[in-house]
Amino acid sequence: MRALRDRAGAPARADYSDAVYGSLLAASVIAGTGSGDHPIPARSLVALLLATGLVFWLAHVYARLTGDRARGAAWEWTEIRAVGSAEWPLVQAAFPPAAVACAGWLLELADATTAWLALLAALAGQVGWGVAASLQVGAPARTVVVSGLVNLFLGLAVVALKTLLSH
Numbered sequence: 558m559r560a561l562r563d564r565a566g567a568p569a570r571a572d573y574s575d576a577v578y579g580s581l582l583a584a585s586v587i588a589g590t591g592s593g594d595h596p597i598p599a600r601s602l603v604a605l606l607l608a609t610g611l612v613f614w615l616a617h618v619y620a621r622l623t624g625d626r627a628r629g630a631a632w633e634w635t636e637i638r639a640v641g642s643a644e645w646p647l648v649q650a651a652f653p654p655a656a657v658a659c660a661g662w663l664l665e666l667a668d669a670t671t672a673w674l675a676l677l678a679a680l681a682g683q684v685g686w687g688v689a690a691s692l693q694v695g696a697p698a699r700t701v702v703v704s705g706l707v708n709l710f711l712g713l714a715v716v717a718l719k720t721l722l723s724h
Contacts (some may be wrong), residue, residue, distance in 0.1 A: 610648040
């Protein structure tokens with residue numbers, strides 16, 4: 558996670574919201590890619606995870622830049638690069654589940670098994686990013702635990718949907 562700079566050029570705290578969102582997005586992609594009897598092939602899951610992360614990253618960058626244009630700001634490459642960099646954790650969050658899916662493909666695991674493992678990787682990432690965000694801002698232990706539990710609940714909701722829709 559790369560730290561950003563504030564308007565004065567001083568290092569700013571990293572923002573983990575895009576990584577949390579990206580992990581939930583990856584979990585949702587995995588959950589929506591097929592059911593028990595017809596899981597998506599692992600190689601397609603890898604491509605879909607990375608492509609979806611990239612498309613959502615582009616959408617987030619465009620939305621932030623367009624919002625600035627509504628206030629009359631001109632397009633500047635430095636801002637485009639800064640916004641792209643700030644939103645990049647959304648894509649990075651897709652890497653662990655995509656790597657797990659790639660490993661499952663290379664190890665010739667069943668596509669359904671690979672999808673479940675990738676889903677668990679996305680869920681672990683989501684909880685991890687939420688906890689990291691809380692720790693970075695110096696939140697009390699109780700808040701760190703609550704953050705982890707909220708992210709776990711959101712991820713398990715996706716797992717529950719996948720389970721319900723797979724049967």
